[in-house]
Amino acid sequence: MSDARFHAVVGDAALETVAGGYGFIEGPVWHPYEKWLVFSDIPNARMYLRRAGGAIESFRDPSRMANGNTLDRRGRLLTCEHATSRVTRAEPDGSTTVVAAHYQGKQLNSPNDIVVAAGGAIYFTDPTYGRMAYYGVPREPELAFRGVYRVDADGAEPVLLVDDFGQPNGLCFSLDGSRLFVNDTERQHVRVFNVTAAGDLTGGAVWAATRGPGAGAPDGMKIDSCGNLYCCGPGGVHVFDASGDLLGVIGTPEMAANFTFGDDDLRSLYITASSSLYRRRVRVPGLRVY
Numbered sequence: 001m002s003d004a005r006f007h008a009v010v011g012d013a014a015l016e017t018v019a020g021g022y023g024f025i026e027g028p029v030w031h032p033y034e035k036w037l038v039f040s041d042i043p044n045a046r047m048y049l050r051r052a053g054g055a056i057e058s059f060r061d062p063s064r065m066a067n068g069n070t071l072d073r074r075g076r077l078l079t080c081e082h083a084t085s086r087v088t089r090a091e092p093d094g095s096t097t098v099v100a101a102h103y104q105g106k107q108l109n110s111p112n113d114i115v116v117a118a119g120g121a122i123y124f125t126d127p128t129y130g131r132m133a134y135y136g137v138p139r140e141p142e143l144a145f146r147g148v149y150r151v152d153a154d155g156a157e158p159v160l161l162v163d164d165f166g167q168p169n170g171l172c173f174s175l176d177g178s179r180l181f182v183n184d185t186e187r188q189h190v191r192v193f194n195v196t197a198a199g200d201l202t203g204g205a206v207w208a209a210t211r212g213p214g215a216g217a218p219d220g221m222k223i224d225s226c227g228n229l230y231c232c233g234p235g236g237v238h239v240f241d242a243s244g245d246l247l248g249v250i251g252t253p254e255m256a257a258n259f260t261f262g263d264d265d266l267r268s269l270y271i272t273a274s275s276s277l278y279r280r281r282v283r284v285p286g287l288r289v290y
């Protein structure tokens with residue numbers, strides 16, 4: 001399926017392989033000022049950094065089976081760790097701050113993906129994938145649900161926002177920050193919530209579904225600078241307009257898990273797909289993370 005508008009948004013550039021040979025890569029994030037790309041290799045418990053010139057080097061080893069990454073409003077790296085069930089922040093002096101690890105005295109499941117609101121509040125999803133073999137450390141969850149949380153400040157208890165997901169995964173804000181999109185890998189759809197002035201979530205209706213041939217399910221998700229929503233799904237990366245209509249799918253030869261917009265013009269879509277990192281130039285730029 002493809003819409004005539006798909007070409008105007010995505011263009012017709014070829015998909016190129018940037019690097020390969022990894023276990024299962026995830027969590028790419030582009031630093032718009034330092035000009036690097038960081039991504040996680042979950043089963044091999046390593047994180048890598050790709051310089052603007054193309055060189056790839058070890059960034060964090062061991063990574064505690066890191067998955068999703070983003071930057072906070074000060075440019076500090078936030079990371080979801082499967083092996084420890086924590087959200088951590090890398091400080092400029094090289095130390096690590098634990099942002100979230102427990103909810104009401106119980107260990108989180110395995111924080112997966114993460115975004116930061118304009119005001120600085122941190123939102124993250126907490127499925128159980130990091131408690132499964134290969135993607136994490138096999139162990140029984142302490143919580144009876146798989147939730148979406150907000151952290152407002154250092155040392156604050158995470159605020160449980162929603163607890164009725166099968167497996168919550170990717171999430172992103174609308175352009176104006178008034179809505180939060182969260183997908184459910186298990187149920188293969190994207191839900192949309194209204195964000196209140198206090199940062200809580202209301203609503204939660206199904207906004208779109210990812211259907212089609214090929215391997216994959218809802219996972220990484222981002223909004224571009226025109227409000228189009230990109231979401232991993234069967235066959236690659238699904239591109240929806242602001243109304244939830246599917247424009248088309250950027251096909252990938254391996255199952256796509258996540259992606260980010262990068263390079264100086266934010267028109268390079270870096271896709272982490274199983275064992276390889278791919279890049280596809282698009283027409284509409286993405287958004288700076290901070």
